[in-house]
Amino acid sequence: MTTTTNTPTTSPTTSASREVEDLLGTLALHRGLLKHTVRGLSDEQAALRTTVSELCLGGLVKHVTLVESGWTAFLTEGPEAVSGADGNTWADGFRMLPGERLADVLDAYDAVARRTEELVRALPDLDADRELPPAPWFTPGARWSARRVLLHVLAETAQHAGHADVLRESLDGQRTMG
Template sequence: MTVQTLTGERADLLESLGMARYFLKYTVRDLTDEQAAARPTVSELTLGGLIKHVGEIERQWARFVTDGPSAVAMPEDEAGFEAWANGFRMLPGETLASIIARYDEIASETDELIRTWPDLDASHELPPAPWFRPGARRSARRVFTHIIAETAQHAGHADILRESIDGQKSMG
């Protein structure tokens, strides 16, 4: 039996996303749930909430590839905005371990989508939002690079939060 190794563009996407995820998760190593839920800066961000947010955004954008713009539509009512805000928080009953486990499930699903989606050029129109030009489209390729960028950006935020908690850094 021959084992086929993924090469080229898809391998590059997976490697880049894997590295960004690694640094995001490495940042929370050895933290307690209380530390992960702490707000060590003037920002509302917490480490647990940040990982939760990155996972949910990744899930939404992956669903955009498969299902179209309704997967990333803006909240339209108070309940939607509250749910969005809770995506940045560790809620009662949530633990850092449960958030990371959910993030790992989402990551596995996204990785499979990157490996198997038939056409990286396939695109959908973006939903209405102040930051999207009306009628703009995103290909699967562009969505996957966006997920990489989003993860890497928030890994940097996480590094600042972690250093504020106990002086630990992801790099350096």
């Protein structure tokens, strides 16, 4: 007679791949919420500021695209990839510039998402780390693992998806959730 238990068992490989899929799945969920929030907007609406800040809906998508692209480049290229931009370049990442189209911004976001997912799935280990670039907001000599980078990108995406929901509601009353 064979007895079975309801105790789950995992091998280290299964556990690691499940962690990757859980993290990527959660990131995809929040990307989807952000993209849903901007659905149906014209380029002009995507560029409108609905608060006193520089934020606009298209700019938020641009920002999370730049953040995700920079941090995944950090994993492959090192700290130089996130060493920071000048003030104008940074500010332009939060707004739609003349001639920019929301469809192109969303296409760029989708391309970055595909690259991130390919890179993360190909990593042999989420514990691999790199030293962060010098910056006033990083402890000197601090290191981030690939896991920490992915969690940071996920947090940025979730936070800005929430911001986008507020901006969209201010624009035309539409809410992503609720």
